Amino acid sequence: MLTSLDLRNFRNFQNNNFILENNKNLIIWKNWEWKTNVLEAIGLFSNNNILEINFDNLVKKWEDFLYIKAKIEKWDEFAISFDRVQNKKKYFINNKSTTKKNLVNNFPKTVSFHPMIMNMMYLSPTLRRDFLDSILISSFSDYNKVIKNYKNILINRNKVLKNINEWKSQKSEINFWNNRFIESATLVYLYREKILLYIEENIKYLNTYLNNKVENIWFIYKTKIDRNNVRNSIENYIGKNLDRDIILKKTYIWPHLDDFDIILDDVSLINFASRWEVKSIIIWLKFLESQFISNTTGNKPIFIVDDILSELDQVHMDILLKNFWDNQTIITSIKDINLNSNKIYL
Ligand SMILES: Nc1ncnc2c1ncn2[C@@H]1O[C@H](COP(=O)(O)OP(=O)(O)OP(=O)(O)O)[C@@H](O)[C@H]1O
Ligand SMILES: [Mg+2]
Known part of the structure; x- marks a missing residue:
């Protein structure tokens, strides 16, 4: 359990301490002040952000450094500091310097629920893919590296496609990136499959919240690959579509392009669901996220x-x-x- 949070020069906090002595904590304050900033500080320890964070913006205006500290139960203390002048981040557990990976692995995971999540089914597929990826990042300590590596390889493959298109590179140069792309995309799918199977199996229990008004609930993962034969289908695509990829200067397939939808008795949530239904489903998806993280890490997320x-x-x-x-x-x-x-006030 997170029991205390110290924020120094973080966002608009100068030097503040929050005590979270209860399992249920309610931060009450008027709009446009500091509430989201507190939650963001907690998120930094559990690294639930898949977008890279720009620490410069986190330091209080006109200050040079930030320091945040979180206490878990009575004994473990986690801290992060950032020096804006030297552009240096440091991570600590119980006052001993450590790596970011070690800090994140040892800190409790978080599942967050915010207004943007409510719009996940209406806005871009990126939000839905990020939803799946953030569950995997919280659940498996290696996944962050896997997805970063995949994105890097994708960028490099696209660069070479562009160079071939512009006659700056030989066509044979793509082979090196093709192989790496196949390897890393296959690995991303290996992890993704775990969360997909879990949601596919457990989405139906949502029905109780819909007053059993819906007979069938399906989670549909939209992808061009054959999920039973991942590596082969990626290899086949790469083989068949190289010329098209060169013309378009892009890799037009796979983990970075997939999407999902939820079907309630033949009706697609993305296109037709009522706001009420969508809210119920998102709550259920967040609950499945929490259950999945508990099952894989052995601890209930905050x-x-x-x-x-x-x-x-x-x-x-x-x-x-x-x-x-x-x-x-x-x-x-x-x-x-x-x-x-x-109840927490400032
Ligand atoms: N680096 C920074 N230095 C100083 N102030 C900052 C910094 N970053 C953000 N702020 C300030 O923090 C305030 C917003 O805080 P926050 O988003 O936590 O508010 P909130 O209470 O959640 O508001 P709402 O209820 O509207 O969501 C803004 O006034 C913003 O200018
Ligand atoms: Mg806010």
């Missing part, structure tokens, strides 16, 4: 909810809090909500 009132009615709020009852929960809100919790 549940972080930003701005609870802006998206959720009372019914959805109740469903959400009931599902995450066992997790340590940190919620921000502009006013008090009915929750038997530790």
Whole structure:
């Protein structure tokens, strides 16, 4: 359990301490002040952000460094510092210098719920892919490296495609990147398959929240690969479509292009669902995320909810809090909500 958080020169905090002595914590404050910033600080320790963070923006305006510290139960202390002048980040566990990977691996995982997540099914597929990837990053300590490596190889392959298109490189130069692409894409799928199978199997239990009004609920993963024969289908594509890829100067297939949808009795959620249904499903997907992380890491993640009132009615709020009852929960809100919790003000 996260029990305390110290923020020094972080965003608009100068030197503040938050005590989270309860399993349920409610941060209440008016809009446009500091609530999301607190949650962001917690997210830094658990590295749930798959986008690279620009630490420069995290340092309080006019200051040169930031220092944040989080205490877990009574004994473990995790800290991150960043010196803007030297452009240097440092990570500590119990005052001993450590690597970022070690810090993140030892800190509790987080599952976060914020207004943007509510729009996951309406906005770009990137959000849906990031949803799957962030679950895998929290669950498997190697996955962050796997997905970064894949993205690097993709960028390099695309560069060579462009160079061949512009007669700056020989066609044979692509072979090296083809092989690496096949290897790394196959590995991404190996991990992705784990979360896909889990969601496919467990999505149906959502029905109880839809008052059993829906008979069939399917999670559909949209991909061009044959999931039963990943490596071969990638190899075949690469073989067949090289000329097209050269003309387009891009790799037009795979992990970075896949998407998913949820079908309720033949109706696609992305295209037709009501706002109410979508909210219920997103809550259920977040619950599956939490369960999957618990199963793979052996620990229940901390549940972080930003701005609870802006998206959720009372019914959805109740469903959400009931599902995450066992997790340590940190919620921000502009006013008090009915929750038997530790209330945090500044
Ligand atoms: N590096 C920084 N230095 C100083 N202030 C910053 C820095 N980064 C962000 N801020 C300030 O933090 C404030 C926003 O904080 P935050 O997003 O946590 O607010 P909030 O309470 O969550 O608001 P809302 O309820 O509207 O979501 C803004 O006023 C912003 O200017
Ligand atoms: Mg906010």
